[in-house]
Amino acid sequence: MEIGLFLGCNTPxxxxxxxxxxxxxxxxxxxxxxxxxxxxxxxxxxTFPSNDxxxxxxxxxxxxxxxxKKGLDLLVECGSCYSSLQTGREHxxxxxxxxxxxxxxxxxxxxxxxxxxxxxxxxxxxxxxxxLDKISRTIGKSxxxxxxxxxxxxxxxxxSELVGFDSPPARPHxxxxxxxxxxxxxxSFSREYQCCGGAGGFHNTSAPEAQRYAKEKLDxxxxxxxxxxxxxxxxxxxxxxxxxxxxLSGGNGAYGIPVFDYNQIxxxxxxxxxxxxxxxxxxPRDAVNARF
Amino acid sequence: xxxxxxxxxxxxxxxxxxPNLRYCFNCGACISGxxxxxxxxxxxxxxxxxxxxxxxxxxxxxxxxxxxxxxxSRCEEMCPMDVKPFELCLAIRKWQCANDSTRIPPSIVEIxxxxxxxxxxxxxxxxxxxxxxxxxxxxxxxxxxxxxxRQMLMKTKIISDNEFMFKGA
Numbered sequence: 213m214e215i216g217l218f219l220g221c222n223t224p225x226x227x228x229x230x231x232x233x234x235x236x237x238x239x240x241x242x243x244x245x246x247x248x249x250x251x252x253x254x255x256x257x258x259t260f261p262s263n264d265x266x267x268x269x270x271x272x273x274x275x276x277x278x279x280x281k282k283g284l285d286l287l288v289e290c291g292s293c294y295s296s297l298q299t300g301r302e303h304x305x306x307x308x309x310x311x312x313x314x315x316x317x318x319x320x321x322x323x324x325x326x327x328x329x330x331x332x333x334x335x336x337x338x339x340x341x342x343x344l345d346k347i348s349r350t351i352g353k354s355x356x357x358x359x360x361x362x363x364x365x366x367x368x369x370x371x372s373e374l375v376g377f378d379s380p381p382a383r384p385h386x387x388x389x390x391x392x393x394x395x396x397x398x399x400s401f402s403r404e405y406q407c408c409g410g411a412g413g414f415h416n417t418s419a420p421e422a423q424r425y426a427k428e429k430l431d432x433x434x435x436x437x438x439x440x441x442x443x444x445x446x447x448x449x450x451x452x453x454x455x456x457x458x459x460l461s462g463g464n465g466a467y468g469i470p471v472f473d474y475n476q477i478x479x480x481x482x483x484x485x486x487x488x489x490x491x492x493x494x495x496p497r498d499a500v501n502a503r504f
Numbered sequence: 505x506x507x508x509x510x511x512x513x514x515x516x517x518x519x520x521x522x523p524n525l526r527y528c529f530n531c532g533a534c535i536s537g538x539x540x541x542x543x544x545x546x547x548x549x550x551x552x553x554x555x556x557x558x559x560x561x562x563x564x565x566x567x568x569x570x571x572x573x574x575x576x577s578r579c580e581e582m583c584p585m586d587v588k589p590f591e592l593c594l595a596i597r598k599w600q601c602a603n604d605s606t607r608i609p610p611s612i613v614e615i616x617x618x619x620x621x622x623x624x625x626x627x628x629x630x631x632x633x634x635x636x637x638x639x640x641x642x643x644x645x646x647x648x649x650x651x652x653x654r655q656m657l658m659k660t661k662i663i664s665d666n667e668f669m670f671k672g673a
Binding site (some may be wrong): 218221222224225226228229230232235247248249250251252253254255257258259261262263264265266267269271274292293295317318320323366367369370371372375381384404406407409410412413416417418420421422425485488491 | 535
């Protein structure tokens with residue numbers, strides 16, 4: 213299948229190794245990625261969606277119409293981008309008045325939004341289009357013997373009627389299944405379904421409280437599991453759970469649990485070089501990378 | 505002490521025109537599991553819903569807590585009365601921006617100028633090292649598209665009402 217790649221801004225700007233992992237792994241699973249010329253901010257919830265509907269839906273429509281013009285759906289890894297595009301699409305399509313307004317604003321570009329282009333999270337495509345069997349068959353190396361925990365991206369769960377593809381929404385399993393398909397044992401823990409706390413204004417306005425919130429999760433992982441790594445599938449979860457350990461450890465490595473985006477660990481299982489697909493991190497990944 | 509005789513009774517229709525808001529019975533499901541309810545000061549959406557319903561205009565205008573929301577939308581899933589608390593949170597932000605331009609996040613000026621808030625087009629060295637194409641097809645690569653993007657935004661209300669903020673672009 214062919215799909216439009218919506219990278220967002222954090223991945224290409226701050227963690228391009230994740231971009232490399234996505235670009236390398238997806239075509240090998242039969243998902244060909246097409247770049248979108250002139251894509252813009254999703255828009256992030258703290259920007260236009262916090263200002264007015266008119267500018268919010270215009271920017272959503274800008275991105276959706278780029279995919280529609282190419283006759284493609286959109287593939288998104290970042291949870292916030294996914295949720296913003298998905299809910300923006302729904303808001304535009306659920307009212308003729310809003311749809312007409314967006315298309316009036318888009319008119320000078322020669323593009324429009326009719327609803328043809330759908331928005332897909334990368335774990336949805338991996339699970340529902342590629343499938344676990346194909347993933348297991350494609351990898352050359354497995355994670356057998358390693359214990360992992362997973363962090364589900366909240367933006368792909370709630371509100372389930374708009375963004376959801378996992379079930380039941382508050383007890384998801386898709387990311388766990390995807391990691392198990394690589395051969396790792398996925399441990400359960402009490403705070404498995406808790407948000408990472410990294411998005412929006414929480415960490416910016418209340419850094420000590422947001423760090424304490426993440427600490428509860430990391431303590432539960434330390435005390436209740438044998439996790440060698442945390443696997444996420446959202447750039448915010450990745451950066452937050454990785455970077456926050458630096459603050460919490462106070463330099464003494466008290467946590468030291470490496471964090472990987474799913475496509476990074478998938479790329480390593482496919483034999484890719486860690487220097488290209490998993491090199492940018494706060495917590496060293498050497499112990500896991502050494503296995504490959 | 506808040507004098508409810510002075511309150512603006514129809515504030516809800518200005519802020520959040522969702523009839524389900526009046527069915528909020530203060531259960532607190534929106535707070536349970538909310539990451540930002542751990543912030544200082546805490547985001548307590550239930551209380552914000554009360555302020556809107558009771559018409560506490562001045563207090564609502566001064567509230568910073570809607571801006572600490574992590575946007576996870578768990579509250580929307582949990583609310584038994586379909587108030588859509590996350591939508592309410594965004595609606596309060598929008599109402600604050602419409603009534604006080606100092607609330608408008610500077611990030612929208614950045615997006616108006618370049619299409620993004622992060623330096624997506626600038627880390628060419630790192631991209632090269634990772635074996636990625638050095639250039640992405642970002643908006644700045646297409647001057648005519650960038651111009652159309654700005655013209656589109658200039659027609660939207662929040663931007664045309666606050667044109668001075670975008671003049672330096």
